[in-house]
Amino acid sequence: MTFSGNESTALPGLLALNGASQASGIAIGMETPQGDPLPINQQGKAQALVSGANILTAHAYVQGEPDALKHKTIERGPFSAVATFSLEYE
Incomplete structure (x- = not known):
């Protein structure tokens, strides 16, 4: 399972916000229900499927970007990002 999209430069592995977003200083992370990271643009661990x-x-x-947290510059507001979900069957 892979989530593809524009990766944050401040928080590698997390999804960057779209340019039209009013919020800033943040990125979007993906994880499994167990809390394991699903880094953007990297293939995740194989999962067994059943019939x-x-x-x-x-x-x-x-997640707040390190500099935005340090300097307290996180901007509130609407935001969006796009990730493409893909599966590879073996």
Whole structure:
């Protein structure tokens, strides 16, 4: 399982906000329900599938960029980002 998108330069492995976002100083991270990171643009660990329906769950979270936290420059406001989800079957 891979999430692809524009990676944050301040927080590698996290998704950068779209340019039209009013918020700033943050990035979006992806993780498994167990809290294991799902870095952007990197293939995740293989997961076993079973016959029939399968549910793959991921959680998103917002993290402040180190400089924005240090200088207290995180800007509030609407934000968005786009990630493409892809699966590779073996």
